[in-house]
Amino acid sequence: MILGVSIYEILTLTSILFFIGVYGFITRTNLISMLISVELILNSSVVNFVVINKYLFPEVLQGVFFSVFIIAVAAAETALAIAIIINLYRLISSVEVKDTEVMKY
Amino acid sequence: MNINYIILVPLIPLAVFLLLGIFSHKIKPTVSGLIGVGGLLSSTILSFYAAYQYFFVFGKVGGVFQTFVEKTTWMNFTDTLHIDMGILIDPISVMMLVVVSTISLMVHIYSNGYMKGDEGFTKFFAYLSLFSFSMFGLVLATNLFQIYIFWELVGVSSYLLIGYYYTKSSAIAASKKAFIVTRFADLGFLIGILIIGYYTGTYDFVDLNNPEGNAILSWAATSFMGMSVITWALILIFVGGAGKSAMFPLHIWLPDAMEGPTPVSALIHAATMVVAGCYLVARLFPMYYFVDDGFALHIVAYVGAFSSLFAAVIAITQTDIKRVLAFSTMSQIGYMMFALGVSGYDGHEGVGYMASMFHLFTHAMFKALLFLGAGSVIHAVHSNELKDMGGLRKYMPITNITFLIAALAIAGVPPFAGFWSKDEILVAAFHHDKLIYYVGLLVAGLTAFYMFRLYFGIFWSKDTKYHHTPHESPLSMSVPLMILAFLSITVGFIPFSEFVTADKMGFEAHLNYPLAAVAVGVGAVGIILSWIFYKKENDLAQKWANGFGMLYKWASNKFYFDEIYLFVTKKIIFNLIAAPIAKFDKKIVDGTMEGIGNKTVLLAQKIKGLQSGRVQDYALFFVGGVVVIVMVFIYLW
Numbered sequence: 015m016i017l018g019v020s021i022y023e024i025l026t027l028t029s030i031l032f033f034i035g036v037y038g039f040i041t042r043t044n045l046i047s048m049l050i051s052v053e054l055i056l057n058s059s060v061v062n063f064v065v066i067n068k069y070l071f072p073e074v075l076q077g078v079f080f081s082v083f084i085i086a087v088a089a090a091e092t093a094l095a096i097a098i099i100i101n102l103y104r105l106i107s108s109v110e111v112k113d114t115e116v117m118k119y
Numbered sequence: 120m121n122i123n124y125i126i127l128v129p130l131i132p133l134a135v136f137l138l139l140g141i142f143s144h145k146i147k148p149t150v151s152g153l154i155g156v157g158g159l160l161s162s163t164i165l166s167f168y169a170a171y172q173y174f175f176v177f178g179k180v181g182g183v184f185q186t187f188v189e190k191t192t193w194m195n196f197t198d199t200l201h202i203d204m205g206i207l208i209d210p211i212s213v214m215m216l217v218v219v220s221t222i223s224l225m226v227h228i229y230s231n232g233y234m235k236g237d238e239g240f241t242k243f244f245a246y247l248s249l250f251s252f253s254m255f256g257l258v259l260a261t262n263l264f265q266i267y268i269f270w271e272l273v274g275v276s277s278y279l280l281i282g283y284y285y286t287k288s289s290a291i292a293a294s295k296k297a298f299i300v301t302r303f304a305d306l307g308f309l310i311g312i313l314i315i316g317y318y319t320g321t322y323d324f325v326d327l328n329n330p331e332g333n334a335i336l337s338w339a340a341t342s343f344m345g346m347s348v349i350t351w352a353l354i355l356i357f358v359g360g361a362g363k364s365a366m367f368p369l370h371i372w373l374p375d376a377m378e379g380p381t382p383v384s385a386l387i388h389a390a391t392m393v394v395a396g397c398y399l400v401a402r403l404f405p406m407y408y409f410v411d412d413g414f415a416l417h418i419v420a421y422v423g424a425f426s427s428l429f430a431a432v433i434a435i436t437q438t439d440i441k442r443v444l445a446f447s448t449m450s451q452i453g454y455m456m457f458a459l460g461v462s463g464y465d466g467h468e469g470v471g472y473m474a475s476m477f478h479l480f481t482h483a484m485f486k487a488l489l490f491l492g493a494g495s496v497i498h499a500v501h502s503n504e505l506k507d508m509g510g511l512r513k514y515m516p517i518t519n520i521t522f523l524i525a526a527l528a529i530a531g532v533p534p535f536a537g538f539w540s541k542d543e544i545l546v547a548a549f550h551h552d553k554l555i556y557y558v559g560l561l562v563a564g565l566t567a568f569y570m571f572r573l574y575f576g577i578f579w580s581k582d583t584k585y586h587h588t589p590h591e592s593p594l595s596m597s598v599p600l601m602i603l604a605f606l607s608i609t610v611g612f613i614p615f616s617e618f619v620t621a622d623k624m625g626f627e628a629h630l631n632y633p634l635a636a637v638a639v640g641v642g643a644v645g646i647i648l649s650w651i652f653y654k655k656e657n658d659l660a661q662k663w664a665n666g667f668g669m670l671y672k673w674a675s676n677k678f679y680f681d682e683i684y685l686f687v688t689k690k691i692i693f694n695l696i697a698a699p700i701a702k703f704d705k706k707i708v709d710g711t712m713e714g715i716g717n718k719t720v721l722l723a724q725k726i727k728g729l730q731s732g733r734v735q736d737y738a739l740f741f742v743g744g745v746v747v748i749v750m751v752f753i754y755l756w
Contacts (some may be wrong), residue, residue: 040739048735089508 021069028065031058045099045109049092056088120177122187122208124170128162129214129255131332132248135159138436139245148240152231155244159227159251170213174618184210184623186325190261199320206259207324208620211401211476215258218483219391221606223251225599229491232595233382233498241284247386250276254391256400262322263312263356266399270308270363273300273392273733277621280387281379293375300372304362311355314361318348328405330464338410347409348414353407353415356641357400357422364396365449366456371680373449377441377503381494389448389490390483397455397479404472404621408464420460423560429678431565435572435665436675439503440493443573444486450562451482455561458544461551462621466673469621470628471551474543477615481536484610485528488603490523494578505576512578514589517597519578526574528607530567531642539611542635549634560636560641563708567645575653 025089038051060081067077103109135158139151146154177185188206191739228245234243253272260266316322317343320335327334338349358369365373377386387393400407400419407416420729428452434446455475462471495518500508511518528535531542541563548556560748581661591597664671673679729736 036742040735040742042735069349111733112733114734 015068015072021065024065024069025062028058028061031061043111045102045114048111049095049099052095053088053092056084060084067068120172120184120187120208122169122206123164125206125208125216125259126189126236128165128220128258129252131158131162131165132251132255133456136245136248136252139241139248143241143583145545146241148235151241151244155248156224156227156231158248159220159224162251162255162565163224165212166216166220169208170217173208173213174210179625180248182624183671184618184625188261188325188628189416195665196316197320200316202264202322203261204265204712205261207261210623211398212258214476214480214619215398216255218480219251219254219258221246221644222386222390222483222487223254224486225491225603226382229385229494229596229599230380230382231495232593233494234380235593239283243280243380245281246276247383250280250387250392254395257395260324262324263315263327263553264322267305267308267312270359270399271305272541273387273395274298274305274363277301277376277387277392281376281385283380283383284378290378293372297376299370300369301362304369305359307355307362308359310477310498311352311359314348314352314355315547318352322755324402328403330405330409335406335409346414349406350411350414353403353410353431354418357415358394360396360399361422362396362605363436364393364452365400365420365426366396366453367429368680370426370430371677371684374437374442374677376447377439377445381490381497382440384445385490385494386488388445389486392693393452394455394479394483397452397459397475400456400459401472401476404462405464407459408729416460416462418460419557420457420552423453423456423458423460424555426450427457427562428558428565429453431562432674433670433677434569435565436671438505440496440505440508440577441503441574442575443569444489446494447489447566448486450566451478451486452530454541454544454559454562455479455482455551458547461520461548461555464499466620466622466624469626470543470616471547472621473616474540474547476619478537478540478544480613480615481528481540481607481610483615484603485525485535485537485607486523486526488607489567489598490531491596491600491603491613492518492525495592495600498523498596499593500585501514505573508577508583509580510578510582511589514745515578515591517600521600522574522578524604524607526570528611529570530646531563531638532567532646533639534608534611536607536609536611538639540636542638544618545638546631549631560638564641564645567642567647571646571649572653577650579654710743 034057035054036054038054039048042048042051055091062083063077064083067074071077099109102114106113120533132591135154139146139154143151173184179185187208188205190203190207192201192409193204197675198201202749227244230247232244234240237243250273253269253276257266257269257273278294278298281297282290284290312322315327315334319327319337321327321334325734327330329335338347341348343351360366362369377384379388407419429445430449430453434443434450437446439442455478457474458471460471462473462475463469464472464474495515496508496511497503499511499515499518502508524535528537531538533539545556545559545563548559592600614628617625620626676682729740
């Protein structure tokens with residue numbers, strides 16, 4: 015609970031953050047930047063969990079708890095993604111998205 | 120009478136066909152010739168034994184020759200309508216067995232000499248055996264459908280044998296022509312069979328031909344376009360028979376069929392297969408006679424009489440010896456047809472039927488002899504054309520004598536075979552229809568004339584100088600000639616009327632002396648005329664031919680029937696009907712289908728860019744989709 019800030023403002027903020035992430039995921043040409051965008055999307059949802067928990071159901075802790083869980087999963091996912099990207103880089107010496115099109119065959 | 124063994128008569132040639140056909144490359148020609156002759160010989164012996172047993176051992180019961188049937192159901196439609204396979208033994212089928220086996224055996228023996236050294240020797244014998252099998256099956260058929268099956272089988276073997284020299288384009292064209300024309304006629308036959316099956320409920324010859332049976336008594340039950348449907352069916356069946364028997368206007372295939380080897384012409388296109396049409400009408404004779412007071416039978420009579428005259432006129436002008444014989448065959452079959460057409464049923468009334476079968480019998484002998492003799496000549500001279508021959512009597516005495524006997528027989532000179540049967544035919548025609556009688560008489564004269572034109576042209580006339588001196592054919596060819604010559608002299612003395620008659624009772628035939636004298640006189644005039652024209656080389660014949668002018672030209676071009684058919688098929692049917700339909704099929708029917716296919720491919724090419732393989736594109740669509748769904752949920756729910 016932050017005094018003077020209502021739930022609407024914070025949800026608006028997270029929505030903006032989410033769509034920035036989506037925009038970045040779609041438009042970036044670099045795999046690393048896309049990964050960062052994914053992180054943005056995840057973060058916006060984490061914030062949502064915490065805020066909704068704090069503002070609407072202050073007596074329970076599931077939302078906060080779940081946000082910690084998401085962060086852990088995101089870390090694992092990022093590690094995996096980075097591993098894939100490194101392998102891809104070894105294969106084609108590039109982390110550009112358009113160079114990975116060969117994988118469609 | 121136990122008739123089970125007769126089933127072997129067709130089965131032995133079938134076995135020979137399979138043996139020679141499957142191992143055609145492994146069997147030596149001499150061996151395959153022996154196998155072919157041996158197989159046919161056993162069939163012939165069985166046929167003769169069957170005839171002996173049927174006519175003499177078993178004989179008549181209550182004054183009537185019995186009909187024996189041994190059959191098994193092959194296909195069931197209803198309780199009464201079923202197709203059987205089996206053998207039917209009655210006077211005409213036994214008579215045909217004897218004819219077919221005798222001629223076929225002679226031709227087999229003859230072919231051993233004639234086809235010697237030919238590449239496809241074994242194949243030739245295999246085909247001959249196939250033909251013999253089909254012809255025996257046709258003769259022994261117990262019902263309309265069985266006869267139809269074997270009918271087509273003889274058509275196929277005829278096709279194979281006409282096109283035997285398959286490297287010659289004219290032979291291929293002739294075989295196709297024969298097959299297509301007869302097949303076209305068989306369409307009529309098939310429709311007739313189906314009508315009979317539908318309206319009488321049976322295909323069985325015994326049921327159909329019973330004069331007190333349902334099929335004949337209730338012919339008037341249903342009518343179509345002013346005639347009983349059964350009459351229509353009989354006319355259509357006759358169309359099939361006319362196609363096989365080369366009756367006008369379906370005769371065009373027979374002259375071309377002479378492209379086949381000469382033994383084949385003797386066997387198929389003179390003695391056996393082409394008379395199948397007569398045999399078919401004879402087989403269904405009670406139906407033809409009783410249904411609609413013999414309306415269909417009148418058609419048979421007039422078609423036969425016209426074909427007979429038509430072919431005899433053409434035969435005078437032809438120069439290819441085999442074609443002369445082909446038209447002569449057509450003319451003689453016309454004789455048999457009109458003999459059937461003018462026949463009655465009971466006792467002596469049925470003289471036409473008897474005479475027709477008698478003529479079939481004798482004609483098979485002397486016409487096969489004529490063809491085999493012509494084959495012997497062709498074998499020696501290596502040409503079919505009359506102008507390349509002449510004076511051959513010095514080189515080929517046996518062929519000369521046997522050919523002369525056959526020519527005398529066909530010209531109706533007593534006591535040769537043709538005289539007896541022809542006389543009976545003319546008697547039948549005289550008592551029934553004077554117009555047909557005079558046509559028959561005219562044809563008898565023409566026959567004698569063109570036959571002796573042929574004989575003098577080949578064996579007398581000019582002394583042609585030959586590159587290679589022609590010599591008499593080998594024994595394998597001359598022995599069948601002599602046997603057939605012997606038969607041509609003697610078979611006329613068989614008291615045929617006591618064995619083969621329409622009502623199966625038999626009667627005693629008497630020679631009608633005035634009519635016989637007239638017929639012989641007309642024949643003699645023909646022979647004398649051709650003696651004057653052709654015995655010594657002179658220009659008298661040419662002058663007379665010029666005198667006839669247009670008529671001669673028309674006749675020598677076979678009255679332009681081939682051209683008319685070509686015009687009708689090529690110009691009218693192909694160009695005006697078939698071509699637009701083909702275009703419709705190609706442009707509209709195929710076009711629609713191909714259009715659908717092409718448009719699908721085009722669309723696929725357009726949208727396949729969506730599957731770019733770029734993760735971001737997919738994500739974009741995914742997001743877009745989610746947004747749309749959410750919008751829908753929010754605003755339209």
